[in-house]
Amino acid sequence: MSETPTNGSDPQPVVRLREIHKSFGSNHVLKGIDLTVHKGEHVVIFGPSGSGKSTLLRTTNLLETPDSGSVWFEGKEYGPGLDDEDHPKGKARILRQEIGMVFQQFNLFPHITALENVALALRRVKRIPRPDAEMRAATYLDRVGLLDKLGAYPTQLSGGQQQRVAIARSLVMEPKVMLFDEPTSALDPELVGEVLAVMRRLASSGMTMVVVTHEMGFGEEVGDQNIFMDDGFVVEQGGRDIYKNAQEPRTKEFLRSIL
Amino acid sequence: MMGASLNGVLAQARFRPEFIWDNRDIFLDGVWLTVRIALVAFAFATVLGLAVALLRMSKSWIVKPIMAAYVNVFRAIPLLVFVLFVYYGVAIHFGFSTTAIQAGVLALTLQYSAWLGEIFRSGIQAVADGQRQAAMSVGMSRPQTFVRVVMPQATRIVTPPTGNMFIGMIKDSSLVYIIGVPELLRVSNLLANRTFRYFEVYLGTVIVYLILTTAVYFLFKYFEQRFQLVDVLTSKVRSPFAKRRSAQLRRLQETVTANRDTEASIRLTTE
Numbered sequence: 001m002s003e004t005p006t007n008g009s010d011p012q013p014v015v016r017l018r019e020i021h022k023s024f025g026s027n028h029v030l031k032g033i034d035l036t037v038h039k040g041e042h043v044v045i046f047g048p049s050g051s052g053k054s055t056l057l058r059t060t061n062l063l064e065t066p067d068s069g070s071v072w073f074e075g076k077e078y079g080p081g082l083d084d085e086d087h088p089k090g091k092a093r094i095l096r097q098e099i100g101m102v103f104q105q106f107n108l109f110p111h112i113t114a115l116e117n118v119a120l121a122l123r124r125v126k127r128i129p130r131p132d133a134e135m136r137a138a139t140y141l142d143r144v145g146l147l148d149k150l151g152a153y154p155t156q157l158s159g160g161q162q163q164r165v166a167i168a169r170s171l172v173m174e175p176k177v178m179l180f181d182e183p184t185s186a187l188d189p190e191l192v193g194e195v196l197a198v199m200r201r202l203a204s205s206g207m208t209m210v211v212v213t214h215e216m217g218f219g220e221e222v223g224d225q226n227i228f229m230d231d232g233f234v235v236e237q238g239g240r241d242i243y244k245n246a247q248e249p250r251t252k253e254f255l256r257s258i259l
Numbered sequence: 260m261m262g263a264s265l266n267g268v269l270a271q272a273r274f275r276p277e278f279i280w281d282n283r284d285i286f287l288d289g290v291w292l293t294v295r296i297a298l299v300a301f302a303f304a305t306v307l308g309l310a311v312a313l314l315r316m317s318k319s320w321i322v323k324p325i326m327a328a329y330v331n332v333f334r335a336i337p338l339l340v341f342v343l344f345v346y347y348g349v350a351i352h353f354g355f356s357t358t359a360i361q362a363g364v365l366a367l368t369l370q371y372s373a374w375l376g377e378i379f380r381s382g383i384q385a386v387a388d389g390q391r392q393a394a395m396s397v398g399m400s401r402p403q404t405f406v407r408v409v410m411p412q413a414t415r416i417v418t419p420p421t422g423n424m425f426i427g428m429i430k431d432s433s434l435v436y437i438i439g440v441p442e443l444l445r446v447s448n449l450l451a452n453r454t455f456r457y458f459e460v461y462l463g464t465v466i467v468y469l470i471l472t473t474a475v476y477f478l479f480k481y482f483e484q485r486f487q488l489v490d491v492l493t494s495k496v497r498s499p500f501a502k503r504r505s506a507q508l509r510r511l512q513e514t515v516t517a518n519r520d521t522e523a524s525i526r527l528t529t530e
């Protein structure tokens with residue numbers, strides 16, 4: 001097992017990606033990504049379409065297995081070619097229970113109600129009996145302001161409501177980190193605000209978050225580590241001033257293009 | 260022989276619809292066997308078809324082409340030829356103690372499992388990949404994801420084409436008449452050849468098939484309607500199940516609202 005990458009008084013890392021490479025066939029999508037996320041930190045990632053942002057998030061919770069490099073989480077290292085004692089079979093599932101993910105297309109389960117969407121993993125993964133699971137699920141739906149939509153099916157909800165249910169579905173598992181993959185890009189402009197509001201509050205509650213977004217306002221407000229990705233590389237990273245004072249020409253160009 | 264035939268020709272001159280009703284016992288025996296053959300073969304074909312679908316989607320380079328061949332071979336043989344092959348070509352020729360009914364059911368099962376396998380596979384693949392990702396992202400295993408998330412959605416997708424296949428099965432089950440199975444078509448043939456009332460007999464056969472297939476059509480329509488998703492809290496619900504669920508959900512809402520004060524600090528919206 002690798003040493004916990006902590007030194008001195010630094011806040012404790014929660015997730016650490018080391019030299020991640022990932023290809024789909026001949027398409028080399030991630031070209032050696034390093035990323036350390038500390039407890040309570042908010043990482044904001046932006047970059048052009050196809051630069052590998054979604055792939056990076058999916059690799060972080062092991063929905064994709066990296067071709068090389070590793071994902072360190074909670075004292076365990078996951079990745080190809082690592083000693084099997086360190087990542088015995090089935091562990092990716094344990095990791096995923098503790099890392100929540102919110103998708104651009106919401107990906108709610110359309111055949112069950114909002115309440116059942118949120119309660120599903122409690123029941124099937126944590127094996128919590130139905131009444132308790134549904135009580136907890138209702139509590140989390142209330143937190144995102146959707147207590148009155150318990151019985152609604154996803155198609156009966158607006159995009160913003162669906163995304164809030166999706167956030168509740170992840171939060172109910174009490175994850176240590178939340179990943180957001182362009183959570184507002186599929187929304188009508190007037191619905192973006194309600195989702196961002198939930199995310200801001202979540203950020204100020206101390207949740208560790210990695211957010212891929214092109215809402216630069218969100219990055220300027222909560223981004224502790226702001227990362228510009230292009231063509232599978234981290235081109236530039238910095239604090240909140242990156243949006244106004246980017247150093248790299250490619251970052252500047254990209255920021256100009258989306259304004 | 261000659262006289263009987265002449266009689267037959269003369270008798271045909273007048274249409275006697277009551278002839279069908281008078282021979283209802285004969286029709287009913289045939290229908291009963293038709294229904295049993297169709298049901299049993301369809302049940303087997305569904306189970307086998309699901310296995311075919313799953314195996315066809317396997318990543319193994321050895322399993323995949325074998326299942327592709329299975330599907331293509333069984334779909335390529337005319338069913339009538341296949342029924343003859345299974346019974347006379349294999350069962351009788353090699354001296355298996357298989358009855359004609361068993362051979363007929365086997366032929367129908369194999370061929371329909373290939374068709375159903377393709378329907379099930381496309382239904383499973385039509386479920387968006389994001390659904391699997393979302394299920395796995397909350398820690399569900401692959402089998403749980405399949406059973407709880409993919410299957411229910413795929414079931415909705417495949418219900419209409421599966422209904423068509425069941426109607427097809429009822430019609431195609433008539434082909435086993437050729438190996439002497441006394442189902443509806445076979446008993447009709449015998450009755451017609453014995454009485455020469457070809458019009459009445461086959462009219463009766465046509466009507467019975469129409470009734471069977473129409474019944475299946477409405478059965479599947481009913482299944483599709485069952486899939487309508489209604490919010491029990493906001494719509495007028497009648498079924499006792501929906502009423503109970505609605506009451507349950509209201510109690511949940513009340514309890515959560517009552518506990519709000521202690522939760523106030525972690526609410527994520529301002530409303």
Ligand SMILES: Nc1ncnc2c1ncn2[C@@H]1O[C@H](COP(=O)(O)OP(=O)(O)OP(=O)(O)O)[C@@H](O)[C@H]1O
Nearest residue numbers: 024027029047048049050051052053054055056182
């Ligand atoms: N499952 C997959 N199979 C094959 N190729 C993939 C897969 N997922 C992503 N890719 C490819 O990897 C590249 C990066 O995709 P990715 O979705 O990570 O980009 P992105 O930065 O999230 O882009 P966007 O802003 O459009 O969401 C693209 O060329 C894409 O076609």
Ligand SMILES: [Mg+2]
Nearest residue numbers: 053054055181
């Ligand atoms: Mg993406």
